[in-house]
Amino acid sequence: MEPAAPPLLQLSGLEQVFDTKRGKVPAVSGVDLTVGKGKVVCLVGESGCGKTTTARAAAGLTRPTGGQVLYRGKDVARMAKQEWNTYREDVQYIHQDPYASLNPVRTILSSVTGGLKARGIVKTKKQAREAAIELLTRVDLTPPEYCLDKYPHQLSGGQRQRVSVARALAMEPKLLIADESTSMLDVSIRVSLLNTLGALRDDLGVGFLFITHDLAVAKYFAWDGEIAVMYLGKIVEQGPTPQIIGDPQHPYTKALISAVCEPDPKLARAKKTIRLRSSEIPSLTDLPSGCAFHPRCPLYEPGLCDNELPILESIDSRRLSCHVLARDLKAG
Template sequence: MPETTPDSSAQPAVPLIELDGASQVFHVKGRDLPAVSDVSLSVGPGEVLCLVGESGSGKTTTARLAAGLASPTSGTVRYEGKDLSAMTRAERREYRRAVQYIHQDPYASLNPIRSVRSTLAIPLKRHGLARGAAEIDERVDELLTTVDLTPPDSYSAKFPHQMSGGQRQRVAVARGLTLSPRLLIADESTSMLDVSIRVSLLNMLTKLRKEEGVGFIYITHDLALAKYFAWEGRTAVMYLGKIVEVGPTQQVINNPQHPYTKALLEAVPEPDPELAAQKKSGGGLVSAEIPSLSDLPSGCTFHPRCPLAQDRCRENVPVLEPVPGATVQDVACMVVTDPRPESPAGAASGNAPTSGNAAASGSAAGSATGGGGVP
């Protein structure tokens, strides 16, 4: 057979969701709070993007922009190349069906006056995916079985107040799967589940990604979960509304470049005493205090807490740039991308990083065992 050559004119696949310079500013009591600033991210079919960072870093607000639950103050959000703000009613309906959001808090996201069956049946009927009571019951049973709520007859008639937190969360996940979405946005969707159920659910979501081509935006404080679920995908680290490091998960976890990413990894509990001692000996943050969004530091917003901060960090705002020698990993840190023989800013004042501060920064990682994110 004749040899075939690759088509150099082939266009790259259009992402399912793309954020292009998206920003979200909240106006609270006469003040502007920049929850998300100039974020550019994309997720394609079968891809997984993990957003990590401490509470208040803007992860949930970014996810809400991608889900169309909020409109960006500036910038653009596109679904398959189409600006959400320019969609027709039919296009918007298709987008709503294709992109589903699994909320963090099942106590607030589930309607207390609807049974589990009603919660799962409404979207099926609204989008014409099931007709008749028998077909709806069959589909509801399939969804409950998928999320390990078995036997399904024991749960379909229950109301949210009759279930545990973990059971409610599984119902929330099942609701996200009702419309066979193309993109799932999961906001701490496994934080309230038992470990065995958590792993089972993540394996099920991974199967959807690999076999059905479902894309994922996965938000978590637990870097161990990020490593497990997004090992073949990408991880973006957020701090005070900005992306400070992004790249393949394997590189971000195994070879972190930004001091903030390193601090998050140092805060992950280590069961091995020898490895835990090695991590503590590596130092930590200068301060555990998180700046207020209403009074952000000048220059690099991380410099008051950074053990590597230099004088230029107080004056210049870093931008995402490729890490030297790693073209697929970007970092917003001048000390990393443009190293200079300048003494760290904290050295002159004697504010050397201590391992105690690293321990205090456990909250910066949102405790790797879970915890709620705040937009």
């Protein structure tokens, strides 16, 4: 029997510490994540928890200060030049803000085909135009001829984000890292773009590391995948999406889910609200001792949660980082 192929992307003990005037800031601390072919992993959490920093390290845009980023089992930091070029083509990044990620002085045609020209995949203006038409059609930006010679400011936000997706698809990626790629869009446009990305996942086997603060979006896009919940640079709970959404265990996950708006008045009234001990998020330059969530956690036990750093351990079919839950679940 042949050994199983390594996953597309594997983050192992990923750490990212920034030096600032206020001291060292541990933006990401020991993150482990795996994304397979055609699979979706949603990384969710509040703003400032380290999601984008993790995504940028996974895409090779920044070099982590600790741990490893493995692509198809190979350490990105130790890749030869040709391997690195292949990795940078295979792993594409969709930025959150289409206003900023597209060059305002380049036409849509130029933006979409820039990578193809740089790699020598298209050599003539006719080839570039044909390639751009195919890419824009793939992301449902039709008729494509309407957009090719326009500039980003002449398109709507939804159209600009589809252009960003088309540009990412130009290199025929194996993995897409989408960083809050729908947060700036209207709901109807958001669903349409998520459906487009879902078709790419299903039809082309593209893997996704999907960054979002919106659990409703995570539920919609990653129902057959996994959700990893991040708090102050660490994963606190991870598992299959139906399990995380339907039966959350970590108090922070419960708080995030309870904050999701419920349109049905009857369900909204019956919804259980999670009350945290504090609404204040600790500073990364002055993290609490022990579990970083303990100042806000309703399960807090003095002498345990504030003294010992919890580990992320597998319990049943999920991973949890909580002293109290790990003890209670193991006890049955």
